[in-house]
Amino acid sequence: MGIPYYPGCTLSTKAGGYDRSGRAVAAALGMDLVELPNWQCCGATFPLATDNSLALIAPTRVLYEAEQAGEQVATLCAICYHVLKRTQTTLAKDTEMLERINWFTEQDYEGRVEVVHFLQLLRDQLGWEALAERVVRPLTGLRAAPYYGCLLLRPYNEIGLDDPEAPLILHDLLRALGAEPVDFPYNIECCGSYLTVREPEISEGLSREIVASSREHGAQVLVTACPLCQFNLEYPQRATGFGRTGNETPILYFTQLMAVALGLPEEDWGMEDHYVDPRPLFETA
Amino acid sequence: MSRIGVFVCHCGINIAATVDVERVARELGQDANVVFATDYKYMCSDPGQQLIKDAIAEHDLDGVVVAACSPSMHERTFRQAAGDAGVNPYRCEMANIREQCSWVHQREPEQATEKASEIVRTLVAKVQQDEELAPSYFPLTRRALVIGGGISGLEAALGIARSGYPVVLVERQDHLGGKMARLSGTYLNFEAAPGLLQRRVEQVLSHPHIEVMLQAQVTGLDGYVGNFQAWVADVSAREAGEPPAEPRRIDVGAIVVATGWDPYPLNRLPEYGGGKILDVVDGLTFEQMLQPGAEIRRPSDGRVPQEVVFVQCAGSRDPERGVSYCSKVCCMYVAKQAMLFKQRVPEGQAYVFYIDIRSAGKGYDEFVQQAMEAYDVLYLRGKVSKIFARGDRVVVWGADTLVGRPVEVEADLVVLATPMLPGSGALTLAQTLHISADGYGFYNEAHPKLRPVESLTAGVYLAGAGQGPKDIPEAVSQAGGAVAKVLQLFAQETMVQDPTVAYVVEDICSFCGVCVPACPYEARELDPLRRVATVNAALCQTCGACVVACPNKASRIHNWEPGQVLAMADLLVK
Ligand SMILES: Cc1cc2nc3c(=O)[nH]c(=O)nc-3n(C[C@H](O)[C@H](O)[C@H](O)COP(=O)(O)OP(=O)(O)OC[C@H]3O[C@@H](n4cnc5c(N)ncnc54)[C@H](O)[C@@H]3O)c2cc1C
Ligand code: SF4
Ligand code: SF4
Ligand code: SF4
Numbered sequence: 001m002g003i004p005y006y007p008g009c010t011l012s013t014k015a016g017g018y019d020r021s022g023r024a025v026a027a028a029l030g031m032d033l034v035e036l037p038n039w040q041c042c043g044a045t046f047p048l049a050t051d052n053s054l055a056l057i058a059p060t061r062v063l064y065e066a067e068q069a070g071e072q073v074a075t076l077c078a079i080c081y082h083v084l085k086r087t088q089t090t091l092a093k094d095t096e097m098l099e100r101i102n103w104f105t106e107q108d109y110e111g112r113v114e115v116v117h118f119l120q121l122l123r124d125q126l127g128w129e130a131l132a133e134r135v136v137r138p139l140t141g142l143r144a145a146p147y148y149g150c151l152l153l154r155p156y157n158e159i160g161l162d163d164p165e166a167p168l169i170l171h172d173l174l175r176a177l178g179a180e181p182v183d184f185p186y187n188i189e190c191c192g193s194y195l196t197v198r199e200p201e202i203s204e205g206l207s208r209e210i211v212a213s214s215r216e217h218g219a220q221v222l223v224t225a226c227p228l229c230q231f232n233l234e235y236p237q238r239a240t241g242f243g244r245t246g247n248e249t250p251i252l253y254f255t256q257l258m259a260v261a262l263g264l265p266e267e268d269w270g271m272e273d274h275y276v277d278p279r280p281l282f283e284t285a
Numbered sequence: 286m287s288r289i290g291v292f293v294c295h296c297g298i299n300i301a302a303t304v305d306v307e308r309v310a311r312e313l314g315q316d317a318n319v320v321f322a323t324d325y326k327y328m329c330s331d332p333g334q335q336l337i338k339d340a341i342a343e344h345d346l347d348g349v350v351v352a353a354c355s356p357s358m359h360e361r362t363f364r365q366a367a368g369d370a371g372v373n374p375y376r377c378e379m380a381n382i383r384e385q386c387s388w389v390h391q392r393e394p395e396q397a398t399e400k401a402s403e404i405v406r407t408l409v410a411k412v413q414q415d416e417e418l419a420p421s422y423f424p425l426t427r428r429a430l431v432i433g434g435g436i437s438g439l440e441a442a443l444g445i446a447r448s449g450y451p452v453v454l455v456e457r458q459d460h461l462g463g464k465m466a467r468l469s470g471t472y473l474n475f476e477a478a479p480g481l482l483q484r485r486v487e488q489v490l491s492h493p494h495i496e497v498m499l500q501a502q503v504t505g506l507d508g509y510v511g512n513f514q515a516w517v518a519d520v521s522a523r524e525a526g527e528p529p530a531e532p533r534r535i536d537v538g539a540i541v542v543a544t545g546w547d548p549y550p551l552n553r554l555p556e557y558g559g560g561k562i563l564d565v566v567d568g569l570t571f572e573q574m575l576q577p578g579a580e581i582r583r584p585s586d587g588r589v590p591q592e593v594v595f596v597q598c599a600g601s602r603d604p605e606r607g608v609s610y611c612s613k614v615c616c617m618y619v620a621k622q623a624m625l626f627k628q629r630v631p632e633g634q635a636y637v638f639y640i641d642i643r644s645a646g647k648g649y650d651e652f653v654q655q656a657m658e659a660y661d662v663l664y665l666r667g668k669v670s671k672i673f674a675r676g677d678r679v680v681v682w683g684a685d686t687l688v689g690r691p692v693e694v695e696a697d698l699v700v701l702a703t704p705m706l707p708g709s710g711a712l713t714l715a716q717t718l719h720i721s722a723d724g725y726g727f728y729n730e731a732h733p734k735l736r737p738v739e740s741l742t743a744g745v746y747l748a749g750a751g752q753g754p755k756d757i758p759e760a761v762s763q764a765g766g767a768v769a770k771v772l773q774l775f776a777q778e779t780m781v782q783d784p785t786v787a788y789v790v791e792d793i794c795s796f797c798g799v800c801v802p803a804c805p806y807e808a809r810e811l812d813p814l815r816r817v818a819t820v821n822a823a824l825c826q827t828c829g830a831c832v833v834a835c836p837n838k839a840s841r842i843h844n845w846e847p848g849q850v851l852a853m854a855d856l857l858v859k
Contacts, residue, residue: 156605165606166555185673185680 003121004069005033006062008080009041015077015227017270021255022076022118024268029126029134033074033118036065042083045194053100059087060101064109072114074121076255078226082151082159085115089158117152119169119225119254120161128176136263138178142281144257145182145219146170147210149229150190164188170223173254177261184217186210191232204236211237211249221250221278223257238275250278287413290321290346291405292337294328294353296383301326303387305398309352312402318413320344329359337363338370346372348412352380352405373417375784375844380408407853414849418784423823425511426538427775430455432503432714435463437749437760438543439485444768445541446494450775453535454489455501455517457710461486463545469575471757472621473652477577478757500524504532506718509823510744511538511780539744539771542718542728543764544711546750549600549703553607557599557672557701564590564679565672565699568618575625583698586677590633590697593626594681595619596669597639601704608725612704613754616643619702620656627660635662636694638669638683665692672699705754719807720745728752738766746770786825787832787842791817794839803834 003026011019026033042062047055062084066073075081091098092111102108122131146167153164162169167188171181189210192203211233214222224230234251251274259269260282271279291313295301306324314322321344327333328351340346349372351363356379364374382401390397427450431442434456442454460466468478489495498517505516516532523529548569552560559565563585574581583590597619600607616639623635637656642664644650656662667684674680681694707726715722720740721729728747731739738746746767749760787808794817801809801818808824809831811817818840820831831840838847 163555185671185675189671 002032002034004066004073005035006039006042006066006073006075006080006084007035008075008077009044010079010227011077015230015253017273018076018227018230018253018255020270021253021259021264021268024264025255025258025262026118028262028264029122029131031121031126034069036062036069036073038065042080042087044079044083046083046086053097053104056087056090056097057101057105059083060091060109061105061107063088063091063111063113063115064105064107066115067109067113071112072116074116074118076118076225076253078117078149078152078224079228081115081117086155086158088113088115117161117225119173122173123169128172131173132176132178135177135261137261139174139257139261140178142179142257143182143218143220144174144179144223144252145184145214145217145221146174146187147214147222147224147229147233147251148188149224149226150188150193152225153188170225170254174223174257177257179257179261182214182217182219184214184219186213191229193228193232196228196232196235203232207232207236215249219249220281221252221257223252223254225254227253234275248276250274250276250281252278287318287348288320288344288346289316289318289348289350289409289412290337290340290344291316291319291323291409292328292333292340292349292351292353293322293324293382293401293405294333294351295324295326296354296387297326300353300383300387300401303391303394303397304382304401305394306401308398309382309401309405313405313409316406316409318409321346328353329362334362334366337366341367341370341372347376348372348415349377350380350405350408350412351377352382352401352408354383355379355381355385373415375418376412376415378408378412378415380405403857407856410852410856411844411849414846414852415844418843420784421782421822422779423511423782425774425777425780426513426536427451428453428535428537429539429541429771429775430503430513430515430535430537431541431543433463433543433545433708433749433751434458434461434489434497434499435543435545435749435760436465436482436485436757437545437751437764438463438541439482439489440761440764441541441543441748441767441771442489442495443485443492444765445771446492448768448772448775450494450771452495453517453537454495454497455503456497456499457502457520459500459521461489461497461499464569465757467569467576468572469577470621470625472617473648475621475625479576503714503717506540508536509821510742511774512823513537513540513744515540539746539774540718541746541748541764541767541771542714542720542740542751543748543767544708544714544751546705546707546754547709549607549706551701551703554600554701554703557596557669557699558674558679559701562672562674562679562699564697565701567701567703568615568622571622571700572618575622575629581626581629588697589630591630592634592694592696593623593636593698593700594679594694594696595623595635595637595700595702596672596681596683597637597702598668599701599703602640608704608706610704610725610754611643612702613643614705614756615702616653617646617649617756619700620644620653620662622700623662624656624660627662635660636681636696637662637664638667638681639664640666640668667692705750708751711751718742718745738763738770744774780823782822783827785843785845786822786827787820787829787840788822789818789820790839790841791815793837794818795837797836799836800831800834800840803830804828805830 043058148167156164174181192206196203230251237248293306293310310322310324349367364377367377368374429445429452431438431454442452446452465482500521504518507514515535518532601612644653665685667686669683671682678695683692685692711726730737731741748764748767796816806824808821812819
């Protein structure tokens with residue numbers, strides 16, 4: 001069974017490892033992610049201006065393409081998910097806006113397609129138990145701290161993936177993989193997001209606190225579903241260069257840990273391009 | 286031919302400024318069945334009523350239409366006046382030309398006047414066919430049932446008993462007092478709650494007119510105002526795992542519901558460490574530490590906390606994750622608790638995070654000022670975003686919006702001022718008693734302004750925090766109000782039953798049963814022997830649902846007969 005899949009720009013470029021590991025684990029689980037034949041950038045920010053019609057055009061075009069492909073469209077990137085999902089809920093409520101955008105794009109988006117995150121498919125379609133059964137290389141002993149960030153969960157009434165104050169979806173996933181999820185107080189604190197472009201000191205400061213707190217609570221790795229979080233948390237640790245000195249915390253996509261646990265070959269892990277190389281953790285003795 | 290009089294009221298300028306009242310009287314005077322029509326400034330005044338009475342005598346009237354305000358305002362007044370002058374009161378009707386005409390058509394006086402005349406004409410048509418009816422009377426049981434033995438229930442029971450009527454007080458726990466028994470010193474003067482309460486409890490227990498049933502619950506209610514049969518079950522057997530005893534039947538005339546509130550579960554606040562961090566407690570738990578004889582100690586390691594953070598509105602005023610309402614008492618008890626803490630731990634520091642301070646009430650704001658000024662409690666205006674453990678301390682992240690900066694406090698103990706929720710089981714009890722509750726489970730009052738202590742079911746009254754968050758003085762006042770209502774009821778010699786209720790024309794009733802579930806007041810039953818529907822007149826509220834539901838027009842309402850309604854409609858639908 002193939003699931004229409006929207007990779008988005010970041011996963012097609014900088015976060016290629018996320019895309020590669022994601023497609024590989026999906027295929028291994030029989031949930032093939034089938035890239036939309038024709039897609040464009042979603043805009044990467046959900047517009048919050050009073051008149052947001054112009055900025056809603058890009059994500060609506062994506063939704064239109066997705067609607068041609070099926071009933072659901074899956075994403076891996078938390079930002080694309082955020083933008084598409086909120087656009088979908090907004091247009092479901094605001095039919096006037098929907099008509100306006102359709103008039104402009106000369107497309108006929110009907111508002112039917114459902115935007116899902118791949119995590120949601122794992123939880124609701126596959127189920128954690130079924131996933132656990134597919135694990136061939138349990139990540140026993142790996143203390144992995146789930147880091148949720150903001151965009152995957154908030155605002156709850158438009159996204160509704162998990163409890164925004166006490167999320168569990170990544171915890172449950174890690175447990176299914178045999179790892180030990182580490183709770184730490186910063187797991188839903190903001191990493192600074194796009195401030196990394198304009199005011200990198202701010203996002204670096206926030207990110208260092210997040211990583212430090214996870215370490216205080218005994219985490220060996222941080223696990224995320226967002227390419228921007230991944231970058232923000234990892235980049236400030238670059239000074240120590242590639243390779244592990246023992247003082248860095250690798251920042252992994254959940255799909256990368258899945259690829260390891262499902263016993264996929266190393267090229268499917270997508271771990272070559274990290275500033276902090278996580279691979280030594282998974283070296284077989 | 287009837288001999289009907291029409292009396293058009295100006296209501297000062299309320300009606301007369303829009304409707305040409307003289308013209309309405311003139312036009313109605315032409316109606317074949319109207320023998321007298323006039324207008325007057327205030328019909329409800331003494332001279333106005335006298336005018337009606339005089340006209341009845343002079344023109345030998347047999348029916349009256351008063352064109353004025355809503356019947357819920359003055360129907361009783363005018364029926365009384367008509368009755369005094371010898372016209373059957375049920376042949377006196379009101380035509381509402383104020384709420385349903387002048388008030389809503391102020392910009393179109395011409396059409397308003399035409400509409401007023403039409404409204405009055407329909408009532409003239411109705412009165413022609415109104416029957417002469419008489420109310421019925423039945424006895425009432427002068428005993429009251431009070432449900433809930435917190436401060437409101439205790440006050441209600443004492444008030445009724447001291448007026449000489451027997452009271453049964455049902456409490457589901459094994460002791461009286463409710464939540465007040467767990468409080469420390471109360472605001473405004475720190476008087477100890479247990480002492481205040483104990484006096485009340487003793488007075489109740491020793492009062493000869495009060496029977497206290499502990500570990501008991503009301504499981505069923507039949508009957509109607511003045512004549513309820515309540516079923517009260519002993520729950521101690523169930524708790525002990527034994528088979529429950531037969532519920533006991535208690536006949537009462539009135540019921541006061543005083544089931545109070547319950548605390549908000551801490552685990553609904555995971556972002557504040559609720560249920561996860563031992564040293565994050567709720568207000569009620571902290572009250573118990575502040576009680577005389579108790580000690581303020583951290584639940585985790587028993588140390589005396591030096592730095593205590595209070596978080597106001599924790600879970601309240603939060604439509605997204607908590608409850609939307611303001612719990613009303615927490616701004617006050619936080620100030621109280623902070624001061625009591627400082628009295629016990631003078632070198633300690635208390636912080637309060639707040640959105641705004643709600644301290645309306647006599648002396649209340651001064652009390653909060655006292656916490657800030659005399660006790661150096663540090664008030665920080667901002668919402669707390671997150672609370673988590675760091676080592677053995679509790680970190681509170683908030684903001685001080687007055688200086689525009691995020692704030693972090695490392696505390697020894699955090700007190701969450703969580704909202705009061707309606708008592709658990711309130712919704713079940715509401716169903717049993719046929720009263721309604723809002724979306725949270727707080728009982729609904731019959732009218733938010735004019736009938737704040739009554740439920741919508743006649744004879745069932747409300748007191749205390751079960752109707753909405755309130756503090757002790759408010760709970761006591763409401764209990765006093767409920768007592769007054771019960772006494773008002775008991776002061777009647779007999780119960781008067783209005784005759785304009787539903788009845789069944791048994792010859793054409795097909796026993797189909799459609800009307801039974803249609804009735805929202807459970808006033809209808811099927812009689813299997815005679816195979817007809819019957820109406821319990823005491824429960825009927827004349828809503829008309831059964832009349833519409835009945836496929837055979839067998840269900841009717843006295844003086845709202847099909848012929849009357851059609852005659853009225855004929856005048857409007859031309
Ligand atoms: C932390 C805190 C501090 C406070 N401090 C103050 C203060 O200093 N001053 C002040 O004025 N107010 C204070 N209050 C408010 C005060 O607690 C309430 O006003 C008061 O408890 C209301 O009394 P009540 O009788 O309405 O309800 P409750 O005290 O809740 O009593 C209700 C009773 O009904 C019983 N019951 C419930 N359901 C049933 C049922 N189905 N059948 C039979 N019995 C039932 C319960 O067991 C209970 O005994 C404080 C509140 C809190 C949370
Ligand atoms: S009384 Fe004060 S603390 Fe309680 S909910 Fe209202 S504003 Fe918040
Ligand atoms: S008129 Fe209303 S309350 Fe009366 S019996 Fe009919 S449905 Fe019930
Ligand atoms: S709906 Fe009419 S016919 Fe049917 S039982 Fe009721 S009164 Fe009788």
